[in-house]
Amino acid sequence: MPEDFVVTPWEVTGEVDYEALVRRFGTQPIDDALRARIRKHTGDLHPLVRRGLFFSHRDLNWILDEYEKGNPFALYTGRGPSSGIHLGHMVPWFVVKWLQDRFRATLWFQITDDEKYLFRDFEKLEDSRTIAYDNILDIIAIGFDPKLTKIFIDTEYIRHLYPLAVQIAKRVTFSTAKAVFGFDESYNIGQIFYTAIQAVPCFLPSIEAGHNVPVLIPCGMDQDPHFRVTRDVAERLGYSKPAGLYSKLMPGLFGLKSKMSTSQPESAIFATDTEKAIRKKIGNAFTGGRATVEEQRRLGANPDICSVFAYYQYLFAPEDTYLAEVEQTCRSGERMCGDCKVELADHVVKFLKEHQARREKAKDRLDEFILRD
Numbered sequence: 001m002p003e004d005f006v007v008t009p010w011e012v013t014g015e016v017d018y019e020a021l022v023r024r025f026g027t028q029p030i031d032d033a034l035r036a037r038i039r040k041h042t043g044d045l046h047p048l049v050r051r052g053l054f055f056s057h058r059d060l061n062w063i064l065d066e067y068e069k070g071n072p073f074a075l076y077t078g079r080g081p082s083s084g085i086h087l088g089h090m091v092p093w094f095v096v097k098w099l100q101d102r103f104r105a106t107l108w109f110q111i112t113d114d115e116k117y118l119f120r121d122f123e124k125l126e127d128s129r130t131i132a133y134d135n136i137l138d139i140i141a142i143g144f145d146p147k148l149t150k151i152f153i154d155t156e157y158i159r160h161l162y163p164l165a166v167q168i169a170k171r172v173t174f175s176t177a178k179a180v181f182g183f184d185e186s187y188n189i190g191q192i193f194y195t196a197i198q199a200v201p202c203f204l205p206s207i208e209a210g211h212n213v214p215v216l217i218p219c220g221m222d223q224d225p226h227f228r229v230t231r232d233v234a235e236r237l238g239y240s241k242p243a244g245l246y247s248k249l250m251p252g253l254f255g256l257k258s259k260m261s262t263s264q265p266e267s268a269i270f271a272t273d274t275e276k277a278i279r280k281k282i283g284n285a286f287t288g289g290r291a292t293v294e295e296q297r298r299l300g301a302n303p304d305i306c307s308v309f310a311y312y313q314y315l316f317a318p319e320d321t322y323l324a325e326v327e328q329t330c331r332s333g334e335r336m337c338g339d340c341k342v343e344l345a346d347h348v349v350k351f352l353k354e355h356q357a358r359r360e361k362a363k364d365r366l367d368e369f370i371l372r373d
């Protein structure tokens with residue numbers, strides 16, 4: 001199969017072949033044995049993990065070895081504040097919250113306003129910071145435990161980040177940065193340096209504790225290149241390599257060939273969308289339906305290519321029996337796409353109404369979560 005897809009931290013295009021991506025990035029697939037090992041500690045499996053949507057990892061067995069030896073791990077994840085939060089961004093965060101709850105792990109949450117400025121999403125640095133604060137409301141609304149969560153914005157927390165960043169940057173050559181990220185002469189020097197900043201939180205838990213703390217990074221697979229570079233320098237700096245737990249990229253509403261993306265707002269459902277906007281976007285979504293109702297009743301539809309079904313699978317049918325019912329009635333022709341869309345929209349509207357209420361309350365809770373220099 002031709003590998004005509006691109007996955008970098010800044011670009012995801014084409015239909016991603018995840019088996020090929022695991023080979024390309026050199027990560028490990030998550031198999032049943034590893035899922036069983038996680039379940040031994042957690043008692044359950046988050047649906048995104050159970051369904052293999054979190055499909056790949058680096059050194060997760062080592063994280064569990066250390067945990068079993070009494071050396072608990074910290075969690076690290078992040079957000080590049082380029083725009084409002086969409087449901088795709090929340091995919092890793094739901095699993096981060098589940099892991100935080102089950103393992104009582106401290107979470108370090110980096111907000112990279114510098115990255116989004118350097119990579120040209122904004123003309124003014126302040127604009128990136130404004131979005132950062134807006135995004136933090138959605139992060140708090142996910143329900144992280146304030147006693148175990150440290151959120152920091154790069155340009156505000158830089159005195160803590162910079163000493164480590166320079167130590168990392170000194171050990172990454174320009175030729176490595178070019179090979180991993182495809183930089184050429186046209187990139188600005190901030191972009192080339194930036195990975196050093198995203199690497200820093202991998203080591204902050206160890207600095208805070210005064211000894212080596214294992215770090216697990218749950219995130220979308222697109223972020224792995226940063227951590228490949230980080231892992232190469234970690235031991236030279238006296239730290240353990242950070243481990244990764246990677247999710248597939250939830251597709252947008254225009255079909256499975258493209259991920260949910262801010263650059264196509266109609267393809268994504270945003271945390272602050274109104275009920276009307278949600279229903280309209282889902283109403284226009286690409287499905288695996290047939291040309292006519294009669295044909296669909298006779299031949300059934302195809303959930304394997306349907307973006308609406310993907311929403312059930314990722315987020316809106318956490319019970320396996322319900323997901324199986326959606327799939328079976330779709331394939332058999334009992335379920336019509338219009339009804340299926342309304343059913344999905346009902347779930348999304350309910351979830352986002354509750355989220356938006358928590359988001360409103362988060363405005364008074366920023367100080368419980370944010371670290372400042």
Ligand code: TYM
Pocket residue numbers: 009076077078079080081082088089090091092110111112115198217218219220221222223247248249250251259260261
């Ligand atoms: P950002 O803001 O692009 O994305 C935030 C998180 O959301 C994931 N993601 C998705 N996951 C599933 N389906 C999707 N459609 C989807 N779109 C985005 C991303 O993989 C990411 O986990 N450079 C980072 C910010 C960052 C970071 C980190 C992320 C700093 N440190 C540590 C993860 C881990 C960024 O711009 O993410």
